[in-house]
Amino acid sequence: MNIKTNLEYFKMSIENKESLDVRYMSLELHESLDEMVETTKEIKELLITIKRLKLNNMPTSQFYEQLRPLILSDLGSKNEFNGFINACDSAISTIKANPETFEQIVNLYLENRDISDHTPREWIQAFIDKGSQRSLGVIGEKKVIEIAEEHGFVFAPTSEMFFNHKYAVTNYTSGIKKQIDSNLNFGSQNKNLDIIFKINDNYVFLEAKHIKESGGAQDKQIKELIGLMNLDLPPNIFVISFMDGVYSNHLLDISEDNINNPDTIIRGGNVTKIRRQRYEIINSLKTFNNVYWVNTYGLQELISDMIEEE
The missing domain is CATH 3.40.1350 (Trna Endonuclease; Chain: A, domain 1)
Structure with missing residues (x-):
């Protein structure tokens, strides 16, 4: 030497x-980005459905049941609602361990947030980028x-x-x-x-x-x-x-x-x-x-x- x-x-x-x-760096788009976009669209449709039914005093329990597994899935983990869960002093693990809190957080979301009609791929990728490690x-x-x-x-x-x-x-x-x-x-x-x-x-x-x-x-x-x-x-x-x-x-x-x-x-x-x-x-x-x-x-x-x- x-x-x-x-x-x-x-x-x-x-x-x-x-x-x-x-x-x-993680510069590539997520391999499941398109599936995440579609899952997020399903989540928004269910949230809108629940909101409309509640305004008309109609039963909503089946839609909460449909929504929860989507929110808990990997494909449904990068969107506005999941971000709101953190704002409620909670996490996905909270919902898994305490299912009764899920409906409460959904109701808070519907009362305090607007639901966007759009789901750009860039939004979902931005959520992914923020948590990338x-x-x-x-x-x-x-x-x-x-x-x-x-x-x-x-x-x-x-x-x-x-x-x-x-x-x-x-x-x-x-x-x-x-x-x-x-x-x-x-x-x-x-x-x-x-x-x-x-x-x-x-x-x-x-x-x-x-x-x-x-x-x-x-x-x-x-x-x-x-x-x-x-x-x-x-x-x-x-x-x-x-x-x-x-x-x-x-x-x-x-x-x-x-x-x-x-x-x-x-x-x-x-x-x-x-x-x-x-x-x-x-x-x-x-x-x-x-x-x-x-x-x-x-x-x-x-x-x-x-x-x-x-």
């Missing part, structure tokens, strides 16, 4: 910001492997193939980690990571996090990445904390002066959580030579250097 210092890759990551990555962990792992293969690493689906190649990359398994070093421990929880690289007799372990916004769950993920950097590793073992997503740009809003003198980050009152995180990352990089914090650009440069002969 012909790699630079961890602070050099860190500075590259600061200078070359994250951009939107289509890997994490891809499997970020799997996508992040695939992204790292893709970058590695582009730079000359061979993806190894088995441990035998992994150890027989000069430059190999694979998904993390505790078995492979044990073969590399049975005493290797990743922090207090000794957690499973995401990716392992082999470069001759050197091994690089990587944990990937995709973060687009701040929050409690996101802070926990950042804390995990920082925790992996406080490790005194054997000379042939390295750890990469890889964080992509646009929130990385905010976290890495760090000056050269901050890097040279981390105390400037926490100087003064009101040391926010993000300032503390920046301070801890830089301190770890300065304390332990075999740990790295990178974004996408920094990772690409590091992987390129990992495979380069000295």
